[in-house]
Amino acid sequence: MMAGEVTAAAGAAGEAAAHGSGGMDVLSVVILLAAAVIAVPLFRRLGLGSVLGYLAAGLVVGPFGFGFFNDPETIIHVAELGVVLFLFVIGLEMQPSRLWAMRGEIFGLGFTQVLVAMTVLTSVGLVLGFPFSASLISGTGFVLTSTAIVMQMLDERKEMALPRGRRMVSILLFEDLAIVPLLALVAFLAPGGGEVTLAERLTSTAIGIGAIAALIFAGLYLLNPFFQLLARFGGREVMTAAALLVVLGAAELMQAGGLSMAMGAFLAGVLLSESSFRHQLEADVEPFRGLLLGLFFLGVGMALNLDVIANNVGLITICVIAYMALKMLVIYCVARLWKAPPREAIERAVLMAQGGEFAFVLYSAAAGVGIITAEDRAVLTAIIIVSMVLTPLMIIIHDRLVKEDIVSMDGIEEAHDLHANALIIGFGRMGQVVSQPLIARGHSISIIEKDPEMIRDADEFGFKVWYGDGARLDILHAAGAGEAGVVLAVADDKDAVTRIVELMKAEFPMVPVLARSFDRQHALELTEAGADYLIRETFESAFAMGREALLRLGDDPEEVDTVMTQLRARDVERFELECVSGLSAGATLLLSNRGDNPPL
Structure with a gap:
């Protein structure tokens, strides 16, 4: 099935391959795999990273290299499934409770960074003499960071699960959500766009909400029984097919509702994050995710139009430098505003300095309604791709200038x-x-x-x-x-x-x-995870100290032991009740304030 996905991508671009029709799809697959297998290990050996290796390989086999492929956009479109699968895997690591805990970073930090960056980057087009609407869309497209590049870099640097990595993931999630109102903004700024009726806007909003509701319903009530049935009567390959079906089905549902495919896959992962099949799903999807994500970077490398760059080298150079410098400044300032340490703020600014794949969608929509011309779209696309190519190099420079405290493994x-x-x-x-x-x-x-x-x-x-x-x-x-x-x-x-x-x-x-x-809420999580025995360290030490305090106050030792036994029995009873009813941490704290039970 893995080869089938790549074959589909290569086949979609097959008519552009510079070879005969016989065995064209297989030959295209061979070329793509050979380019990746040669370039990626070489670039990693040189310390340049796998992303830059994929981009370079794409440039070599694309229309401005050996010319094996002439339609890289088609490959990018298919390979975007790699980004979709990546976000599904991230969703599997994000339980609903953890996602809810990140709501402040997603909607606070993410919204602040997007809004400030939109305001600042719009000034680049205005300074260069472009109309306001074109400047706004151009700058806004650059605000949308490349989910694929940042996620891959975080994965390679083993920072995905760290707090600083999660904050970047939160911003990326908000940017994925932001594509919906931004596309609505394109329609509004278009000539005659203000004539869109309120009923039409309410209808599109209702469709999006309905798609999310349908996905949540399926995740809560259908997916677990579905996988239980397959685990009982199907084979391993059927489970793999089912995993892909869930991911791609959720992505397609979100796209039909006007939302991003990546967001649909992420939500599907979150809804399955507490399923007993979570680790099986992650193992099944991982090979497809890695292969398609690499194919995406290959497609981006192919799409680097050297003719457009040569004809507009001055404008593209100015815009790349201005957009990246201003975006890095905004990201750094917003990070510091949200109390991030200077080292983390700098790293976030470097990792997220580029434009992203959603900019292609935004620019295509803007060109379709006449806000920008086809030539403007080609230039803006080149700016985005150049910024994506520069990002791995900037990260290498960052890592050499800003050294992490390395612990010796001798x-x-x-x-x-x-x-x-x-x-x-x-x-x-x-x-x-x-x-x-x-x-x-x-x-x-x-x-x-x-x-x-x-x-x-x-x-x-x-x-x-x-x-x-x-x-x-x-x-x-x-x-x-x-x-x-x-x-x-x-x-x-x-x-x-x-x-x-x-x-x-x-x-x-x-x-x-x-x-x-570590505490009572953690004990509830461990019980749900299936721990055979757990001990709340604060609870036990506090009980021991409380017992000693009573003895020091002169209470009878037998009465003290009776009280401690009663308190322990009450705690066990309350804990079992919470395990069954699923009381939240807030409810537990409320009970403790009434003296019914300590939140230890």
């Missing part, structure tokens, strides 16, 4: 082929204590930790700790999690502990998982 061994009765994940303050009774009883233990300094400190005290991130499935396999008698998830990262429990229960359901809970 003397650190990665986890591989471990075998022990107990696997301890995390060797911080809790991991060190919990290991003591196991050692005292003579049980064999394996310990993995992702902080090199912690590993070195442990080595000085005679502990053998292996390097590894327990929140990754391949590391769990290497650490022998499937063969362990028990796994103790006691890492110092709350999200990592939750992820470990989810992975263990999905991949090794028969292995008991004992988890460290």
